[in-house]
Amino acid sequence: MTRSYTLVQLRYFCAVAELENMTAAAAALNVTQSTLSSAVAQLEQVMGTPLFTRLPRRGLRLTPAGRRLHERSLLLLEDADQLPGLVREEGPTLAGDLTVGVFGPLAPFRASLIFEEFEREHPGVNLSFLEGDQEFLRRALRDGKCELALMYDLGLGGELPRRVLRRIPPHVIVAPDHPLAATPEQPVSLRALADEPLILLDLPHSREYYLSLFKLLGAVPRIRHRASGYETVRAFVARGHGYSVLNQRLPHDLTYAGSPVVPLPVVEELPPIEVLLVRPAGTRPTLKSRAFEEICLRVYGVAPVVSID
Structure with a gap:
């Protein structure tokens, strides 16, 4: 018999995955920590594998299985959010959270403009930027802390899908x-x-x-x-x-x-240095991240494409 899980459990799991801390995730969701811990434990039982590694004094880290579940959960939860509009034959209305990494020296130049454009067109999405250096962002993409990142073409290797936004001599x-x-x-x-x-x-x-x-x-x-x-x-x-x-x-x-x-x-x-829009390897973009991509292409004056994956 197929073991069941709920969308609520997936939402709780994604919050813990992104904050890497039960206490912080419980506060963000406005639930008790025991409720959150129970939901994650039930989800681990359903999946038949640990989803987090517990690190003393350092919080939680996704296991490889947890990373795979997080990637798929974002898509599943987004589809669930779109369902009422599809039933009413309305166009998609984007909602939820979107975290985007941005390389520190790039942030002062375009991040605020991109934020304003995105917020105006998609007011239902809570867009936040995760700022850091190249190595920090590469790890954040790998660990699922951001869905995509504005970066330079430095130290990335060839495994990460990317879209060139600008070449700067x-x-x-x-x-x-x-x-x-x-x-x-x-x-x-x-x-x-x-x-x-x-x-x-x-x-x-x-x-x-x-x-x-x-x-x-x-x-x-x-x-x-x-x-x-x-x-x-x-x-x-x-x-x-x-x-x-x-x-x-x-x-x-x-x-x-x-x-x-x-x-x-x-x-x-x-x-030159190339300014890139980078995604994690092996993931399918959410509608929110595709919408962010469209805004970036427009701000940087790049001809739009169907996808960067």
């Missing part, structure tokens, strides 16, 4: 009193700058990309400072501590401290 920034700042429209040689002090954006995979640019040119940069914050790098450059190489460029050249930097194009042909 590297550029140099210098302080206003730097000799090269007098002619900002004139391309500069990155190879010629290698002997000057470099302020390196020191994030996992980002630093390897920037150092690889010098290696391609047969040069070794003289690193003066390493900083993990995009704006910290710009602030050090603005104060005259050195130059830097970046990709994303703000619509203005002021730093948080109010001092400007001067962006300069690079004369050498160097590989």
Whole structure:
């Protein structure tokens, strides 16, 4: 006889999977922790396998079976939410939660605009962003903490489905009193700058990309400072501590401290960074994540496609 489970149990399970903590999930669902624990235990009994690994003082982690159930549960719950509208022959009305990962240096540029567009078109969806570095987001996709992520093409490997949103070439920034700042429209040689002090954006995979640019040119940069914050790098450059190489460029050249930097194009042909929309491998996108994809394509000015999976 087929063992049964309920949609409520699946919803409770998904909340625990996303928050990795029974107490936090119970508070989010407004139920008691004992109710939640019982629902998860019953679901594990129905599935015939543990869904979580209990880690002392570190909360819960999905087992491989739990990850597979989480992926399928999101689709099943979404279909269930669409059922009343389908019965009434109405178009789909998206509802529920959608978590999207976003690479930290990308977040200030497009995340708020994408959020506004998505919220206006799909007010029933609670969209939240999970911000972190490339490695953090790669793990979040693997562990089911986000359905898709806005990332760079750095350190991903070939197993994750992705859609290219933009290709951004590297550029140099210098302080206003730097000799090269007098002619900002004139391309500069990155190879010629290698002997000057470099302020390196020191994030996992980002630093390897920037150092690889010098290696391609047969040069070794003289690193003066390493900083993990995009704006910290710009602030050090603005104060005259050195130059830097970046990709994303703000619509203005002021730093948080109010001092400007001067962006300069690079004369050498160097590989750009690709801005990607990335999904977990082997999953079928939900309607909510497809709607987010459409907004991203529109914001980045990319011709729409049926799917990125």
